[in-house]
Amino acid sequence: MQTEAIIRVILEALEELNRQRPAELQIPRTPETVLSGDGGQLDSLGLVNLILLVEEGVADKLGVRISLSDERAMAQEANPFRNANLLAAYIRRLLEEKESV
Amino acid sequence: MREPDYQCLIVSDFNVSNFAGYLDNDPEAPRLACHCGPFGQVVQVLGNRDLDCWHSPPPDCLVVWTQPGRVIHGFSQLMAGGNVALDEILAEVDQFAALLAAAAQQVKSVFVPTWVMPPFERGLGMLDLKMRAGFSVTRMRMNLRLVEALEQVPNLYLLNAERWFQLAGKAAFNPKAWYLGKIAYGNDVYKEAVRDIKAGLRGIAGQARKLILLDLDDTLWGGIVGDIGWENLQLGGHDAAGEAFVDFQQALKALKSRGVLLGIVSKNEESVALAAIDEHPEMVLRRDDFAGWRINWGDKALNVADLVAELNLGLQSVVFIDDNPAERARVREALPEVLVPDWPEEKMLYRKTLQELACFDIPVLSREDLDRTQMYVAERKRKISRHEVGSLEEWLASLEIKVVVEELDESNLPRATQLLNKTNQLNLATRRMTEAELLAWARQPNHSLRVFRVTDKFGDYGLTGLASLTVEATRGRIVDFILSCRVMGRRVEETIFHHMLELAAEQGAREVLVEYLATPKNKPCLTFLESSGLSRREDGTTFFWKTAEPYPRPSQVEIEVQPA
Structure with missing residues (x-):
């Protein structure tokens, strides 16, 4: 249930990003779309924008403040920003950790 | 794309x-x-x-x-x-x-x-x-x-x-x-x-909206005036929604003061609705705040189109405000150029919703913009007076029309340029120029350019005419002759010619040529020239006047020449 909500937040963030992008560079709003890394749709600024939008979205919709721009996120073995599914899984882990504290 | x-x-x-x-x-x-x-x-x-x-x-x-x-x-x-x-x-x-x-x-x-x-x-x-x-x-x-x-x-x-x-x-x-x-x-x-x-x-780009057409019941005031009478409308008083309607009207009046016209399109008995506007003590907007209205039981889309045509505006200039979603949908569907904003059910949000509309911005406010409603109100009174007075000549004489002539200067340049570039019908040469170009042209030797302000007993039409002249030796030429359609057919045309031909004579011209340059829209100019008393050359488009004989000044129009 929570994963679905997180994916919704990420897809809404992609929708907002698309409002800033030209027609030929629109990002398909699917959980599998490759966002960063090889073949990814986002450049570094796009990734920053995604991080900020998702952080805001999680705070607004799920009521929890998380950070996706810290070293931990960047040091993950599997790139959490590869696609929405992986990012949602990473966010879910962060939320579970916060709950268990 | x-x-x-x-x-x-x-x-x-x-x-x-x-x-x-x-x-x-x-x-x-x-x-x-x-x-x-x-x-x-x-x-x-x-x-x-x-x-x-x-x-x-x-x-x-x-x-x-x-x-x-x-x-x-x-x-x-x-x-x-x-x-x-x-x-x-x-x-x-x-x-x-x-x-x-x-x-x-x-x-x-x-x-x-x-x-x-x-x-x-x-x-x-x-x-x-x-x-x-x-x-x-x-x-x-x-x-x-x-x-x-x-x-x-x-x-x-x-x-x-x-x-x-x-x-x-x-x-x-x-x-x-x-x-x-x-x-x-x-x-x-x-x-x-x-x-x-x-x-x-x-x-x-001149695409700001210029006219707000308003419904009355539950839009400008609370309640159905035809059912409850104007005395019982929700408007002002110690009442949250009543105060909100007054505030909404004040916001509309503020827009009017910066040149936006207001009009009414309402399904009502006209006499009942106008009585509310005239009599209700808390009405902010009165009859003279409206450029026009259609208050009847007809289709609102037709009424909008009809009123907009009467005010000589385009549908793309119009915002239509109505509390009734069905009426909004009708106007939106029938007249897609009209801006029909979604309107809140909550009356206390009316003023905010109006003020959020980003469609009235204009780059400069001219005197004509500020006086625009007054001009329409005056025109309405003129039309009423037209029905009361017998012949056209008698009516024109009753209007007490006055034409004030000014030389082009920095103060009238913006409006003169606007007139030059926007007037299509009564426009001899349809030249289009920037302010700087127009001023530079007028300042050349042997060039004269005059602008004309027109008033009558009902109000001020503003700067509505422009004419220019060149004189070489004994031959003069009227280069521009432009008149806003607001004052067409009121002997202002002849008054302008009287003044310009007199000016040409003062500068030594014995003959003055007037060459009509046809466009798809300036036929009214040719129609005037044909009836003006000027002689016509064989080419059909050049007219002339010998200045040995003064061009007659219409008796119904007073003329005042401002010193340079």
Whole structure:
């Protein structure tokens, strides 16, 4: 249930990003779309924008403040920003950790 | 994808990619193609027109968006605790303003958001507005200095960015966005900026809305006047919704005072509705605040189209406000050019909804704009008087028409240019010129240009006529003859010819030629010339007058020539 909500937040963030992008560079709003890394749709600024939008979205919709721009996120073995599914899984882990504290 | 209407260069000291993206993608007219100047090089870009960003492609409009602490060095020192004199900071603002003014000469329009600070910046706390060196008071002075330094630059518009930040609320600033991407402001700020810039560009292009057509029951007042009588309407008094209706009317009246016309399209008995407008003590808007109305039981879309035609406006000038969603849907479907905003059910949101409409922005306010409603009200009274007086000549005489003649000067130049460029019907040569071109033409030797203000007992038509003359030896030529359709057919045409032909004679012309240059729209001009009493040459389009005989002045019109 929570994963679905997180994916919704990420897809809404992609929708907002698309409002800033030209027609030929629109990002398909699917959980599998490759966002960063090889073949990814986002450049570094796009990734920053995604991080900020998702952080805001999680705070607004799920009521929890998380950070996706810290070293931990960047040091993950599997790139959490590869696609929405992986990012949602990473966010879910962060939320579970916060709950268990 | 449609071609852009404007190329827009954005110059900034922060990362404006997000803003440029929103501006590029915004579906509202006009369409922009944005490109950003080199990051953080505001002064260099404004000061060096050889840089690529000025040429690939050349911009039509320019947005210069800066942060006070980055573009004004003295302010950044002040924020860092330095002791900087206010005069030093303001001198820097003057230098920046000079750069902006120079850049404005390269483009059609420039937009400069005012300087803002993040709300979490507390400055000197309770002393921030008290001490000379407070951050807030200094920033306010900087903005004010910018306003004063740039108010004479006609194509440069400072935009109140404070409003965008208030609307965006907490999301306006995110320090993380700055540190991670040099993004100064939140996306909601950029979206508001886009709305204001687009509204400004529409206004500059003459596409601002000029007429608001209003329903009455539950729109201008609460309740159905035909059922409960005007005495029982919800309007004013100690009542939340009643107060809200009064506030809504006041906001409409404020729009009227800046040149927006108001009209009524309502399903009601006309006499009952007008009695409410005339008699209700808390009505803010009275009969003379409305340029016209259609109050009957007919189809609203037809009534809108009919009233707009009567007021000689286009449907693209119109906003239609009605509390009834079915009526809105009908007008929206039948007249897609009319702007029909979604209207809240909650009466207390009416004023806010009106004020949020970004469609009335205009670049300058002329005297004619301010007096526009009065002109329509006067016209309505004229029409009534036309039915009361017998012949046309008697009626014209009863109007007490007066024509005031002025030479072209700086004060009447904007309106004269507007008249030159917008008049199609009674326009002899249909020349189109900028203010500078028109003034330069009028100042050439042997050239004379006169503008004509027309009034009658019902009101002031404003500057509605223009005529120009050249005289070479004994031959004169009327180059321009332009008259607004508002005063056509009232012997003003003949009065203008009387004056110009007299002027030509004074300058030595024995014969004056009037050459009609046909366009698809200026047939009324030919019709007038054919009945003017001028002689016609065989080519059919050239008319002439021998000045040995004075061209007669219509007896119904008084003429007053202002000294130069």
